Amino acid sequence: MDAREVNLTLDFCLRVGELLISTGAGAADVTATMRSLSQHLGLRGAEVDVTYTSLSMGYQADPEAIPIHTTRQVKNRTIDYDHLTAVDHLVRQVVRDEVDLQGARIELGRIISGGHRRPRWAVTLGMAVMAAAFTVYVGGELRVIMLAFISGAAIDQLQHYLHRRWRLPLFYLQVAGAGVATLLAVVAAALPLELDVSTSITANITVMLAGISFMGALQDALTGFHVTASARIMEALVSTAGIIAGVTGGLVFAAAVGVPIHGAVTSNVTTLQSITLATVGGAVGAAAFAYAAYAPKRTLAPIAVIAGVAVVLSIVVPGDVGRTWRVAVAALFIGLVAYSVATRLKVPPLVIVVSSVVPFLPGYSIYRGLTMLAQETPTTTSVGLVALFTAASVALALASGVYLGEFIAQPLSRRSWRIETRLSGPRLVGPLRKDRTTPVVPAAETDS
Numbered sequence: 001m002d003a004r005e006v007n008l009t010l011d012f013c014l015r016v017g018e019l020l021i022s023t024g025a026g027a028a029d030v031t032a033t034m035r036s037l038s039q040h041l042g043l044r045g046a047e048v049d050v051t052y053t054s055l056s057m058g059y060q061a062d063p064e065a066i067p068i069h070t071t072r073q074v075k076n077r078t079i080d081y082d083h084l085t086a087v088d089h090l091v092r093q094v095v096r097d098e099v100d101l102q103g104a105r106i107e108l109g110r111i112i113s114g115g116h117r118r119p120r121w122a123v124t125l126g127m128a129v130m131a132a133a134f135t136v137y138v139g140g141e142l143r144v145i146m147l148a149f150i151s152g153a154a155i156d157q158l159q160h161y162l163h164r165r166w167r168l169p170l171f172y173l174q175v176a177g178a179g180v181a182t183l184l185a186v187v188a189a190a191l192p193l194e195l196d197v198s199t200s201i202t203a204n205i206t207v208m209l210a211g212i213s214f215m216g217a218l219q220d221a222l223t224g225f226h227v228t229a230s231a232r233i234m235e236a237l238v239s240t241a242g243i244i245a246g247v248t249g250g251l252v253f254a255a256a257v258g259v260p261i262h263g264a265v266t267s268n269v270t271t272l273q274s275i276t277l278a279t280v281g282g283a284v285g286a287a288a289f290a291y292a293a294y295a296p297k298r299t300l301a302p303i304a305v306i307a308g309v310a311v312v313l314s315i316v317v318p319g320d321v322g323r324t325w326r327v328a329v330a331a332l333f334i335g336l337v338a339y340s341v342a343t344r345l346k347v348p349p350l351v352i353v354v355s356s357v358v359p360f361l362p363g364y365s366i367y368r369g370l371t372m373l374a375q376e377t378p379t380t381t382s383v384g385l386v387a388l389f390t391a392a393s394v395a396l397a398l399a400s401g402v403y404l405g406e407f408i409a410q411p412l413s414r415r416s417w418r419i420e421t422r423l424s425g426p427r428l429v430g431p432l433r434k435d436r437t438t439p440v441v442p443a444a445e446t447d448s
Contacts, residue, residue, distance in 0.1 A: 033430035126292030137281030174242025182250020206363030218399030335405020
């Protein structure tokens with residue numbers, strides 16, 4: 001293989017890796033996918049290094065040859081499951097020898113340069129439906145559901161405008177979104193309607209949390225990519241701090257104008273009115289997030305079913321277990337079934353997993369912690385700190401439960417003699433690597 005072909009192969013692998021990590025894939029999956037591509041295309045022993053901001057690959061044909069080293073920066077990050085699915089399919093086509101390097105490069109360029117299949121207003125509608133559905137999930141009434149719908153649409157449009165017009169960092173976008181949600185709730189609370197606007201704020205916090213790549217961050221931490229995990233966790237913390245700043249500012253404004261809304265927050269905010277309403281709210285909210293993230297339409301109904309069943313499981317767990325273990329049980333179920341469902345739908349399991357866990361994001365714990373801290377009394381301060389620690393434990397329970405389910409599900413689906421050598425952890429994106437003694441798995445059995 002000449003130097004020109006080596007450079008083209010390395011560039012293709014780097015571009016695939018850049019798109020995967022920018023759409024939320026874990027560093028372990030990105031590294032394994034790039035390594036599988038390079039080996040299949042003839043670069044045996046290519047070195048791959050993945051961090052949150054850059055990717056690099058090096059190849060040396062023999063000890064006396066001049067090594068070739070290339071890098072690529074990760075510039076844009078967004079949740080786009082349409083492009084993620086398309087690249088995942090392209091990788092599998094290359095591995096199955098259905099397309100050569102030149103054809104794969106052309107197809108990758110078409111995927112990257114192509115637009116979205118859904119108009120921007122459809123994404124805003126999906127976010128608004130998501131906020132309204134989560135209001136149902138936490139027990140809001142009809143008027144509060146309408147308020148959450150309006151707030152969700154306003155947040156999405158404001159963040160989209162600020163990003164396109166001013167290119168503001170994510171922290172400021174989160175501050176603006178949380179501030180708008182709280183201010184709209186203050187206006188509604190000032191009206192003589194007797195609304196429990198705290199449920200609307202909680203739902204919109206969950207909507208904004210859904211845009212943070214918690215899964216990728218915790219997957220990197222659990223699979224040994226600590227540098228990338230640290231960067232992603234720091235970004236998640238900064239984004240969450242933006243939500244905290246926006247909500248806190250709104251609460252301060254509410255107190256200044258004489259509209260205290262923190263009194264509506266009680267331990268009953270998450271008491272579900274009924275299993276049916278909770279199931280419907282969680283299912284619709286998960287499907288709405290997947291729709292807003294450009295997931296293929298064929299995945300929406302399965303995601304809704306998985307999320308709905310997970311909600312039921314989290315409710316029927318005995319009450320003395322605690323919320324963290326309830327969430328862990330639901331996440332374990334999602335991890336167990338996501339792999340098989342994704343295989344049949346021919347999408348990466350990441351699409352199913354992230355969308356299905358959205359209803360369990362700790363929006364209520366964050367809001368309750370903020371409102372308790374805002375009262376600045378010894379009792380409420382301790383309660384607020386406990387609530388914020390609960391939010392962190394819930395996020396960890398989600399990630400660990402999902403990946404434990406994937407650890408169990410993937411080997412079982414291949415039977416014991418078809419367990420393949422993996423880089424580390426369960427694979428949520430990309431094909432599993434096969435060793436030379438492992439029989440080739442038919443296309444119907446490959447993970448999608």
